[in-house]
Amino acid sequence: MRELEPEARPRAVRKPRGILVPLWLGYVFLYLPILIVVIMSFNASENLFVWKGFSLRWYPELFADEKIMQGLGNTLIVATGATAIATVLGTLLAYGIQHYTRGGLIRAFAIAPAILPDLLLGIGLLTLFSLASVTLGLHSVILAHGVFATAFVTAIVLARMANLDPSLEEASRDLGAGAVRTFMRVTLPQLAPGIVAGALLAFTLSIDEFVIAFFTTAPTQPTLPIVIYSMVRFGVTPEVNALASILLLVSVVTVIAAQRLTRLTGTTR
């Protein structure tokens, strides 16, 4: 008889709606500044702090800005690459740690990049790349982002593994599945929510990472945060706000589309 069932019977007893209140409040907190950003992107004034009427003029300017578009492209490549590395390696690492180690040191070592100050990692990596004569480029940023992103995925997956029922893996081995098959077919699906959460986090962090990217990219391949940082040295302009608004819009649309798609192909559970 199972003692731990990740998704035991759906309960007929409805949870009180009240538990959604903090969630909504949380979203208000998260989206209030974003709302400001969107509103200010329609500000006619150059100056962020003064409202001078409604204007759409920043949007066309934005699209005309090659640097921004290049930065956006680079960022997406880096974030996707780093997330891919992190998701795969982080999951494997978490699995290895949980199965083959006991002490906390290796675990700490694996998680450390998540908590290393960016500067240390950025400058350290640059020094390393330089010593090894690695030419800088997007690949070096991907590798660098992969380092901390892996650590985030590892940590989250490990936290999820803590309560996993090991008899499921045993059952799989018993039925003749080797380590790989067991991992793919049994362990992985169990860990999925942790992996998804970790991947989301990795992607999110990579998209917005500045310091490490600055140090490890080639100067000709800036990511979007690098572009934006140099732009906002005088403070945020409406153009940048417009950029943020568009990023938001694109993300929302992508997510909804992905959601639709998965529902159509019936892979959501």
Place this chain on the structure above:
Amino acid sequence: AETLDPNADLSEQTLTVSIWADYSPEDLAEQFEAATGVKTTIVNHTTNEDIVAKLTASADSGIDVAFVSGQYAQALGEQGLLAELDKSLIPNEEHLYPEALELAYDPGNVYSEPYAWGTTGLCYRPDLTGYDPTSWNDLLNPKPELVGKTTMLSTDRWLAEPALKAAGTSINTTDDDELAAAKEQLLETKSTLLAYDDTTFYSKLVSGEAAMVQAWDGWCNYGIAEDPSIKFVVPEEGSDLWVDTMTVLESSKNKEAAMAFLNYILDPEVQTWVAENILYKVPNKAAMEALDPALIESYPTLGITVDELMEQEAIVDLGEDTLKYVDLNAEVLATN
């Protein structure tokens, strides 16, 4: 330094130039490419500090030309990271003010050519201050009604500047007692500040959050652009002379093109653009003389003469002793 080939085929070279954003004409790369055939990429950095760190940490950062302020050029040069300039390839140097060839951080412009220069002072809104400040003490010990309505720069050497200058000491001092006295003053001042702000101080003036801010002259102009009543003053105790310079990296494999780039920038026409569009003074005599007088009317800081500028003290790198300022900054900022 290696000898450069004056007849090198520039169209075979490529150039990567790192400069602050919005600090050069937008089509600079195209223009330069059209003029010389060098395939050019302009990239941006955010601060002196970050580009220097990057240049220091890597043997070859991929950057050929870097724009940094004078004292940073000095430091990079002394580390051997900069190429000595081949003046034969930079004939346009002749357009510079003579003073611009003998600046303290790099006498003779061995490693750097000046791009823009200026000073630091008080940028304020007369309608909010109710009077015209004249001294660093107006900032350091503000009138009661201005408490909570002033900002100071917090980085590098500018934090200490008002206190040093008000006390009549050099902004390049390394004397512990003088620094200790400055620290006392700065700590006292800290409680009267709205904030330390190195980036958006002019916005705070425009929005009315602040009445008076320590500001670089060029950035005060951004405030004036939005609110013409804003004024700038160089305090009577004197101030600094800062210079943003162009340097060529020793690691560059395109030094001929780099020299050509520096030369191109020093062309009076180009530098006139800089002054007119980013509202910074340039050390280029010909360019300054070509400036539209109406502009100087609107932005009085552009009217500051070379002589007035030369009265200010140039900031130089202090090497080892830079730490004293770092510690001073940290102590002031960390004390509540």
Place this chain on the structure above:
Amino acid sequence: MSSAPLLRVDGVRAVYGDTVALHGVSLDIAHNEFFALLGPSGCGKTTLLRSIAGFETPAEGRIEVEGEDLLRLPAHKRPVNMMFQSYALFPHMSVEKNVAYGLEADGIGAAEVRSRVADVMDVVGLGPLAKRRPTQLSGGQRQRVALARAIVKRPKLLLLDEPLSALDRQVRASMQLELKRLQHEVGLTFVVVTHDQEEAMSMADRIAVLRDGRLEQLASPQELYAHPASRFVASFIGTANLLDGTVTAGAVEVPGFGAVIASHALAAGSPATAVVRPEDVELTADAAAAALSGTVVDTYFLGGATTISIEMPGHADPLLATVHGATRLERGARVGVRFGRATAVAREAGAGAEASAQVPPVAPEAPAPQEEVSA
């Protein structure tokens, strides 16, 4: 049993930290045998199965299948399937996928997988629930999925850890039938843990009784019942009246009961216990005429038979007797008692009290005595 055993367990010792779960267990299991593991809760049954399946590494001992050292093989290479006591169903897969899992792991073609899964789903009576998730099933349904998942692969050796405990008698009976069919028709070998004695007695070719991590007796069901090797086995298998005494020729001299005729091979004078099954206790209405007599203290009707508990003068534990059908004996009635068949087992001095506490006051299974008592 064929000559070379299919499975040989030799001196296996298993520990969890400070707890010793198995103290050197040895046993052989023949090809095509139906082997039952019996023993009290916590005696090490699951641990033994897990050691065979490869989820515990014995601290000592060998495990061989057809002469091959099993301990060298990782779990997934062992020619053994196990059904987990806790089921360990994959919660993210449908019932059908759970069952197909092992076949797919062996790379069997989709069509064959489909048909074998469908067959076994019908066998366990869950055909209509094939698309459900395990969490949408009742307890017994889950157990059947676990069983289906283990048997569908038809391995050389099937290890079943309480495969039928959550099932009602009807379904259990048809599952038992199916297991026997697999044994006979397909030629599988089973090691089944069960706490259901009738199940063990009726299905197993041989039974191993474990106690505290030690093998107590290994024999056929009839042998276990008729000739228990120890007081523990006697009380554990079936119900028994355990009468402590001293060995004499062909009997045990029990204080208060006199000589109880019992088969044995023990040295005269040694301490021993006479084991008398309740159905071998004969009751007569004429208490006065009997050599031994007692007072009825309780009767339990058990769907077809009645167990009568009789207080004997000078004895703490009541004597149990089983009669067929309902009885007209009332609480307080006096009955004459006579012992039929009995066996004697050696007894460690002082073991008496503890073991006799194990005689259950309510006998779940209770065959009737030879003659009915009418009082």
Place this chain on the structure above:
Amino acid sequence: MSSAPLLRVDGVRAVYGDTVALHGVSLDIAHNEFFALLGPSGCGKTTLLRSIAGFETPAEGRIEVEGEDLLRLPAHKRPVNMMFQSYALFPHMSVEKNVAYGLEADGIGAAEVRSRVADVMDVVGLGPLAKRRPTQLSGGQRQRVALARAIVKRPKLLLLDEPLSALDRQVRASMQLELKRLQHEVGLTFVVVTHDQEEAMSMADRIAVLRDGRLEQLASPQELYAHPASRFVASFIGTANLLDGTVTAGAVEVPGFGAVIASHALAAGSPATAVVRPEDVELTADAAAAALSGTVVDTYFLGGATTISIEMPGHADPLLATVHGATRLERGARVGVRFGRATAVAREAGAGAEASAQVPPVAPEAPAPQEEVSA
């Protein structure tokens, strides 16, 4: 049973998505009653307990305790404790803390908690394992922790979902004893789900038989056995030979067997089934002299009794008879057959085949017939 029921379940209907788990079940449970829920796997037993405990909200119907509407109370306020079929032990707490949990939730003082926990730990025989985590226990040990956790609070009403299924007979017997003691001495009321018929028969005051989410019969154990209300109950409770035929006065006319004398209150001429328990089938060695006779096809020894399966000419299903002890009847022997007691139940036309398939070929529980057959 006192007049006002402790628990009243009225027309409870429960659904999971498309699956209807309970189709309007109504029953009353009296104070201090020991009530058993019996039924095939998946018939809705757990669902009913969960509805009473507050983890499922019935789509229809009422549940009351002492007249108070239970459905209005959140689960933690219900005067009811439940033992989960899957145990649901808290994995992060020691055994002892698991057991103490409910007492602590009630704000009982530490000293009393300690002593009550210690007591109940001894009762379930887990005293020495108090400090272990649930993951460090065997299956049966876990089940006992779950039981201990439920009974330590001594609520008005205890709901136990298969409380003893993972236990060996000895421990199970002592747990049964303890439950009965709680019922009598402490005055608790129990609703126990079990698939162990003997347990239900021997312990319960009344038994409810559920089938496919419907209440099939609710009666005392003896009544259920002697007077099953339906063919289903007859076959589900105990072993039965089900002989389909037509009602005549005081008998059922069964094709091939003639009139089988059976008690009933059915209209003559309606289809009915005569229910004959195996112990009511009498065998005689003299097949020739008997009115009915058949051929032995199989014998099963069941620790004290033997069930004999007899092929009757013209009948598909073999007849089952139970005799005490071992039998000397061999496969192929001819025996005479005579029916003793029998009951008749109404039969929906066409229901015969399906239900008779439910007669288990191996009878786990098997009381002996009145006379022994010596062949």
Place this chain on the structure above:
Amino acid sequence: MIYLILFMALPVGLLAFYTFFKRGRFGGIVFEFTLDNWVKLLEPLYVGVILQSIVLAGIVTLLALLIGYPMAYAIAGLSPKWRTVALIAVVLPFWTNFLIRTYAWILLLNNAGWVNQWLQGLGITDAPISMLYTPQAIVVGLLYMYLPLMVLPLYASLQQLDPSLREAATNLGATPWRAFRTITLPLSIPGALTGCIFVFVPAMSNFVIPELIGGGKTIMVGNLVRDQFFEARDWPFGATLALLLTILLVIVIVVQTAVSRRLTEGPRRG
């Protein structure tokens, strides 16, 4: 693992190595052994900043836990379809730019900002309340920045909790709150600890928020590290400060491991 050793252990090891040498005059290092950098940590200035950072980051972490837990809990309770949506909604604001979001807070909180305008418009206050450029503002800014880092790991570990455990607790008379406190909470500790580490450390090493939202008047360890690398060009000491942060956190992780082992102790079996 090799990847990590290559790209994590090597650079960090390199910098760890630096901590025992002297700074070069213009940055970089001079290979002259010294323990000065570690000794320097003990100066009251640094101790003070470290302690202040611990307090601020601690408050941020606590608030993130208090706000993030109910959010994660609510998300874990949603139907699978909405779970993903709700989860992505948590990180979506962060796909825009960090500085942009920070400036948005400045717009909201400054004396002439939206919040003050609302407050005055609603007649709640007469004069603007100074909210920006205070330690409290730093806390809000950091909280905003790192809230998702709390929600995601918590979600991952809450999502798998067996509902029947909570049922068992309520059945034993525990109020929903008690059941939460004694069952859900302890079982989610691994996720909560992970979230706390994720929030605490970057909060300590962030330097932009103290500067922009805190008005530079309060500095944290991150500012110190930044200044050492950028302004002082004292890499050895910058690395020392950064490694100190890391070491603190490694200790936390080792403790966390021990705690979660204790919670889920022992090999679990069927």
